[in-house]
Amino acid sequence: MTESQIGRNVVIGIISLIVLIWIIIPASLDIIRYKKLPKKGIYSIGVITHIIDDRHSAASVNFTFKYKNKIYTDFSKTDTYDRNLIGKRFFVLFLPNHPKTVKLLLDKPVPNDIENAPDEAWKQLP
Numbered sequence: 385m386t387e388s389q390i391g392r393n394v395v396i397g398i399i400s401l402i403v404l405i406w407i408i409i410p411a412s413l414d415i416i417r418y419k420k421l422p423k424k425g426i427y428s429i430g431v432i433t434h435i436i437d438d439r440h441s442a443a444s445v446n447f448t449f450k451y452k453n454k455i456y457t458d459f460s461k462t463d464t465y466d467r468n469l470i471g472k473r474f475f476v477l478f479l480p481n482h483p484k485t486v487k488l489l490l491d492k493p494v495p496n497d498i499e500n501a502p503d504e505a506w507k508q509l510p
Contacts, residue, residue: 421477421487426467428503429498430476430488432469433457445469445490449476451483460488475509 428449436444436459443473444459456478478486499509 393461420479421485424479425477425487426480426507427475427477427509428505429473429494430486432472432474434470435467445488446507447476447488449478449486450501450503451478451480451505454483456483456486458484458486458488460490462490478505480505 428451430447432450433446433448436446442461443464445462446457446459448455448457450456475489475492475494476486477489478484492509
C-alpha cells in the first residue's frame with residue numbers, strides 16, 4: 385500500500401467516523417428524551433392537520449399543538465389513512481424543556497367540553 389493510499393484511507397475513516405457520530409448522538413439524545421416523557425412530560429391538545437398517505441410505508445398524521453403561546457408542528461406514524469381525523473383533537477404528551485419531544489396520544493381524544501389547553505399545559509390529563 386502506498387503512502388497516498390494510506391492517507392486516503394485515513395481521510396475516509398475520519399469522515400466516516402464524523403458522519404457516524406453525527407447520526408448516533410442526535411438519535412441517542414432522542415431516545416433519552418422519549419424515555420423521560422412518562423415521568424416529566426406535560427399535556428396539551430394536538431389538532432391533526434393532515435394525513436400523509438405514503439403507500440410505501442406507514443401512514444402518518446401531521447398535528448399542531450400550542451405551548452406558551454408558541455405553535456409546534458410534528459407528525460406521528462399511524463395505521464390508518466382515515467381522512468376524517470383531520471381537525472380532530474387528541475392529547476399530546478411532551479417535554480416542557482424540549483417541546484419537539486412529543487407523542488400524539490391517538491387513543492386519548494379531547495372531550496368536547498374542553499375548549500383549549502392552558503398556556504402552561506397540564507401536568508396530568510384533565
